[in-house]
Amino acid sequence: MDNFLNKSDSELINLTLKNSDFFSHIIDRYKDRLFAYIIRLSNISKEDAEDLLQEIFLKIYLNLNEYNDNLKFSSWIYRIAHNQVISRYRKTKSRPEGYLNEIDETLINKLTSNDDLLKEIDLKIDKKNIFKILYLLDYKYREVLILKYLEEKSYQEISDIIKKPSGTVASMINKAKEKFREVAKEKKINL
Amino acid sequence: MEENKKDNFTKNLLEKIKTDKLEPKPRWQFLLKNYLIWIFGALSLLFGSLATSVIIYLLKHNNWQLAEKSDSFWSFFLLTIPYFWLLFLALFILIIFYNFKHTKKGYRYKPLHIIIVAVLSSIIIGEVFYLAGFSKKIDDVLGARAPFYKEMLNPQLHYWCNPDKGRLAGVILKENNKIALIDPSGKYWELQIGEDQLKLISEYYSSGQVVNILGKTISFEEGIFQVEVFRQAISGDEFIRRFRDRPCFNHNCQTPKDLERFRQKWPEHYFQRFPERPEEIGMIIRLNR
Numbered sequence: 001m002d003n004f005l006n007k008s009d010s011e012l013i014n015l016t017l018k019n020s021d022f023f024s025h026i027i028d029r030y031k032d033r034l035f036a037y038i039i040r041l042s043n044i045s046k047e048d049a050e051d052l053l054q055e056i057f058l059k060i061y062l063n064l065n066e067y068n069d070n071l072k073f074s075s076w077i078y079r080i081a082h083n084q085v086i087s088r089y090r091k092t093k094s095r096p097e098g099y100l101n102e103i104d105e106t107l108i109n110k111l112t113s114n115d116d117l118l119k120e121i122d123l124k125i126d127k128k129n130i131f132k133i134l135y136l137l138d139y140k141y142r143e144v145l146i147l148k149y150l151e152e153k154s155y156q157e158i159s160d161i162i163k164k165p166s167g168t169v170a171s172m173i174n175k176a177k178e179k180f181r182e183v184a185k186e187k188k189i190n191l
Numbered sequence: 192m193e194e195n196k197k198d199n200f201t202k203n204l205l206e207k208i209k210t211d212k213l214e215p216k217p218r219w220q221f222l223l224k225n226y227l228i229w230i231f232g233a234l235s236l237l238f239g240s241l242a243t244s245v246i247i248y249l250l251k252h253n254n255w256q257l258a259e260k261s262d263s264f265w266s267f268f269l270l271t272i273p274y275f276w277l278l279f280l281a282l283f284i285l286i287i288f289y290n291f292k293h294t295k296k297g298y299r300y301k302p303l304h305i306i307i308v309a310v311l312s313s314i315i316i317g318e319v320f321y322l323a324g325f326s327k328k329i330d331d332v333l334g335a336r337a338p339f340y341k342e343m344l345n346p347q348l349h350y351w352c353n354p355d356k357g358r359l360a361g362v363i364l365k366e367n368n369k370i371a372l373i374d375p376s377g378k379y380w381e382l383q384i385g386e387d388q389l390k391l392i393s394e395y396y397s398s399g400q401v402v403n404i405l406g407k408t409i410s411f412e413e414g415i416f417q418v419e420v421f422r423q424a425i426s427g428d429e430f431i432r433r434f435r436d437r438p439c440f441n442h443n444c445q446t447p448k449d450l451e452r453f454r455q456k457w458p459e460h461y462f463q464r465f466p467e468r469p470e471e472i473g474m475i476i477r478l479n480r
Contacts, residue, residue, distance in 0.1 A: 017215060020208050027201045050200065057204055058213070065218040070295065163298035 009073035013064055020061070027057055030074070033151075034081050040146045041085050043135055052088060056081050075160040078151075082143070082161055089139065129184075136183050141176035148173055225295065232290035236312060239283035241325065242276050243317025248326035249273045252425035253347055260405050260420055270350045275343045284309045334429035341375065341430060348375070348427045351403045359404040359416055360424060362431055363396055370396075372404070372416070375431050383409065383417040392421055401428035 004012070004025045012029075015022035034056060038049045059080050067076050134142045147153045147161060155173075159166045207213070250273070258267040287309040291297045297305070320326060333344050341348045351360035352375060361374035370392055372380040382404070384392065396402070405420040424431075 020213075021205065023208065024201050024205055027204060031200060054200070054204055054207075058207070061208060062213065062216055063221075064215040066216075066221045068295075159299060165299055165301050167301065 010069060013067060013073070016061075017064060023057075023061055026060070030077055031057070033074075034077065037078065037081055037146070037151060038085060040131075040134075040150055041143060042089065043131070052084060056084050059084060071160055072157065075153075075157050078147075078153075078157075078161040079163065086139075133180055133183050133187070136187065137176065137179050140172065141179050144169060144172045145176045145180065228290050228293050232287055232294075235283045235286040235290065236309070236316070239280050239287060239309070239313040240316035240320055241329065242280040242283065243313045244320035244326035245329050246273050246276045246280065247317055247321045248330060249276070249345065249347065249426050251321075254403055254422050254424065257403065257405060257420060257422060267350075271347045273344075273346060275346075280313060284313065330426055331429040334427050334431075335433060340427075345427045345430065347424075348430060351424070352376075354380075354408045354411060354416065357405060357407050357419075359406070360427075360431060361402070363398060363400055363402055365393065365396070365398045372402070375433070378414060380414045380416045383415060384421075385418075388418065388421065396421075396423070399432075401431045 004022075007015075007025070009026070009029075012022060012026050016026060031053060035049060035053055038044070038052055038056075039046075042049075042052075044052070056077075060077050063080070067073065134145065137145070143162065144158060147158045148155075153161065155166045155169050158169045158173075162169070164172070253271050258264045261267040284306060288302065288305050291300075291305050291309070292302075317326075330345070334340055337344060341352065348360055351358045354374075359372060359374060359380060361372040361380070364371040364373065368389070370382045370384060370389065372382055374380065401424045403422050403424045404416070404418055406416055406418045409415040409417055
């Protein structure tokens with residue numbers, strides 16, 4: 001097992017292309033991260049998130065030959081996740097489904113494992129309220145804040161995931177922080 | 192995800208892959224898609240550059256010196272810029288933009304930067320095509336054959352074919368001490384020209400040349416036009432010369448049948464005034480080929 005943990009993503013891809021059983025190592029490496037990303041982004045139930053995660057991994061498997069080393073593998077699979085979440089969002093055309101109310105304290109702590117967002121925005125907010133505010137933001141702003149401060153991605157990685165120029169990503173993040181502050185003040189959420 | 196669910200998730204997914212016999216799509220499909228995007232992008236750049244070369248050609252030969260003598264520079268500019276080719280170029284710039292955006296790294300560049308580079312590339316390659324003579328060739332071919340050429344492809348001609356506003360375009364005919372003009376509709380114009388100007392024109396111009404004339408219509412019915420400014424036209428000359436391809440202007444136009452066909456195609460008044468003209472014009476233009 002250790003042997004596979006040390007293998008790079010590219011090595012695992014090559015092995016998977018020869019034998020689909022090796023795909024399990026890719027799934028195990030990324031499923032928790034992608035699961036958290038989906039929940040953070042779309043506030044859907046755990047069951048729906050799992051279904052979506054399965055669709056995402058199937059898409060990754062079917063398109064493995066498209067991947068090349070010009071891009072980080074994690075950026076590539078986050079991009080697929082991003083596309084699938086948007087596609088689901090468009091299909092259902094619904095606002096977040098309120099799963100937030102069911103989230104327990106442990107998961108909240110996991111989902112907001114670092115305080116960078118709060119430091120950056122300079123607001124004293126209960127961690128649980130971060131999501132209340134995030135879900136009130138437009139999808140595009142919510143996503144860049146999540147990628148930057150909760151997924152801890154660099155500007156280049158975010159650019160590769162959402163397929164926008166780095167400069168645009170930087171200005172979207174600034175705009176998103178402003179919107180976050182505005183919404184927090186407007187709704188008087190735990191200030 | 193909880194631990195036992197995690198294992199089940201991976202197991203179920205692998206099972207689904209096996210039971211549904213799912214296979215990764217072959218690499219060639221992705222490569223083909225990428226190549227097609229680049230090929231369409233390159234073709235769009237080629238067509239955009241050809242459009243630019245025609246724009247350069249039309250603008251360079253727009254007889255700008257006559258703009259001062261028109262109503263105003265801006266009306267001259269707005270009425271003679273090649274809208275069709277500019278729209279054609281804009282369309283291909285959009286296709287280049289779309290294709291480039293869909294290349295592997297296209298998203299890394301700002302839309303404005305992509306458009307600027309596409310426009311600059313079209314201008315540079317278009318200038319090379321212009322210098323190589325492609326633009327004249329395109330204008331000649333379209334001028335000789337394309338429908339709506341005057342209305343769409345070459346608005347300069349549309350601008351110049353307006354005797355009411357004192358503008359004429361057409362092929363000149365030198366006859367003894369007179370100069371006449373046949374416009375693209377086939378109408379014969381007797382040109383009234385001052386003696387000095389007539390000498391110069393007789394010296395520098397020959398029958399069959401295409402010209403733009405500024406002046407005043409003395410009588411539309413009689414076809415008399417007073418000339419103020421006389422300039423050779425470069426673009427659109429093949430359109431104006433289209434009538435040469437009618438039977439009587441061909442080298443082998445000798446038979447009475449050809450002459451009769453020719454007569455049917457030309458305006459009646461033309462033959463009433465100049466019954467001998469067809470043979471004469473045919474001869475003059477043949478001499479100048």
